[in-house]
Amino acid sequence: MRRQFAILVVIVGLVAACGGGATPTPAPTAAPTPAPTDLFVPTAEPVASETPTATPVAGTRYVVKKGDTMWAIALDHGISLADLQAANPDVEPRTMAVGTVLVIPGQ
DSSP states (O other), rough: OOHHHHHHHHHHHHHHTTTSSOOOOOOOOOOOOOOHHHHHOOSSOOOOSSOOOOOOEEEEEEEETTTTOOOHHHHHHTTOHHHHHHHTTTTOOGGGOOOEEEEEEEE
């Protein structure tokens, strides 16, 4: 029994000295393919390409002539000044220029 123990100790010592005690390195495996959503990484916030414009108002067009006022144009077309201004929010009544195109609503 002592002899068997001595042989076992020698074998264990030889295995340890040869590096046999190290754990084997597993064979490399292929990495899992990432899902398409994992591949997209946005770099910046999206930027709008154009400035939003007002929704066009249905109606006829009127080109402002010399001496015209919004009040007179509204009266001539049978609409209120408030309706004419609402249809043309970007036009300043006191400073509108000759050639300005107005939308006449409801016609």
